[in-house]
Amino acid sequence: MPRPAPGRRADYAWFTRLDLRFNDNDVYGHLNNAVHYQLFDTAVAEWQAGAGFATGAGTPWLDLVVESGCRYIGEAAYPDKVDAGLRLGRLGNSSWSYEIGLFRNSDDSAFAEGFFAMVLTDFESHRPCPLPDEIRALFERLRPGS
Amino acid sequence: MPRPAPGRRADYAWFTRLDLRFNDNDVYGHLNNAVHYQLFDTAVAEWQAGAGFATGAGTPWLDLVVESGCRYIGEAAYPDKVDAGLRLGRLGNSSWSYEIGLFRNSDDSAFAEGFFAMVLTDFESHRPCPLPDEIRALFERLRPGS
């Protein structure tokens, strides 16, 4: 079964640089497979903060991660530097997904690619609520080439 | 789009109890979404060790995680206790997948379900190698109801 080709930097719309830590490496000397999700989480949080997409206490919304996934393409290890690229994946009525590519040092080819499937809920009721237009507008910036 | 019903304990073949830690909870007061993968990793390592499926240094093989995923169904938080259930998913020539369900305290319905897609490689060359019969026999124990 052929695997899709690894993503390239041009396939992503927004980037942030993330440090690794000595203890991110496991006994095999490369990143433990759970670390990738810490990096995804941090990249998404940074984009949301920078874009002004606030959720949680003090806002009407709570955004929930309903699914996540990662395809491990190559190895990376502390002390490598990592650039996380972000783009919009699926976009629905109250749901969307972030797609994240992790790039090692100056590599143009991702060593890992993953996603977070998200749903916007009402802060009080925790029930899905439609994505407001101002959030949809922010998401447009996450299309590669935008 | 309807989501599949959460798995039940009877859907899994082997179980191990895992502790949570105070720092597993994030600012939302429940498990950070990367912690689930640490639990998956530990459950798989415990099963492999108990089954005598050794890989890495001193063996002919290295097993690699090529993909992982998690569906977040409900919440769990320290100090909950977690039972991880394990079962065999796909089985190919040199690849297979572990499927893991996480159960909170005495719940019969999983709060999260995920998988690790694995490939067996030659320790030296890192090239895929066929799963030997003795490993296939171990995997049979991971079929629910076996």
Added chain:
Amino acid sequence: MPRPAPGRRADYAWFTRLDLRFNDNDVYGHLNNAVHYQLFDTAVAEWQAGAGFATGAGTPWLDLVVESGCRYIGEAAYPDKVDAGLRLGRLGNSSWSYEIGLFRNSDDSAFAEGFFAMVLTDFESHRPCPLPDEIRALFERLRPGS
């Protein structure tokens, strides 16, 4: 400079068993030195919860860790099991310390010993407040041999 002898189980008053995780081991194949503090934190949280010593939101108090330390005596690694022993260290007007010993499998001699120096503060003002008698009574249970 001679180092103190490692503590023994009889030197501690209360115990809890803690699991390790695959990713707790670093490239040297044993617990990364920060993991010990996650274990200390969890042991303290379990004792406080079991003893009914609640702090934080919904209580008048916030307890702060003002200092921590760990002496690494021997090695431990996943998949070892760890018993954490707890005892009271210093006891002041609004401050106290927890002392924690970590024991590997059935070893009677600690592989690590550490402490958390704590201060009780008013939840609102964050200023130190005297330890109430009911908390002092709980602490008496943390004296070895009590």
Added chain:
Amino acid sequence: MPRPAPGRRADYAWFTRLDLRFNDNDVYGHLNNAVHYQLFDTAVAEWQAGAGFATGAGTPWLDLVVESGCRYIGEAAYPDKVDAGLRLGRLGNSSWSYEIGLFRNSDDSAFAEGFFAMVLTDFESHRPCPLPDEIRALFERLRPGS
């Protein structure tokens, strides 16, 4: 009992900037107290790598952390940026200590200060061995103002 004044940037000799992660914050909304040690560990590893002080496999030496400690002075939380300052503490025949100050964003006053007490051992025998002159020379660069 008066506590020592927090260290300032001028009290340290070498600096590295470290990122925080979303999951570093615990339920109190600031760094979990074990995260500080991950940061210390990473700062020390970066200095040693940059200075050419290699230990472990392929070298005659293994350096062990025999004790660690941290004084928590103020709060920090993701998404703060952290500068870790490093300096030499004690220096003995085969032992030494690194002292680390953590600075939040552009603060001149440390929010946490800690140490790692180290010993150099023979890679094979794990017995302490005298610090060679070339390592002592490297340590001189870790004196503030040097």
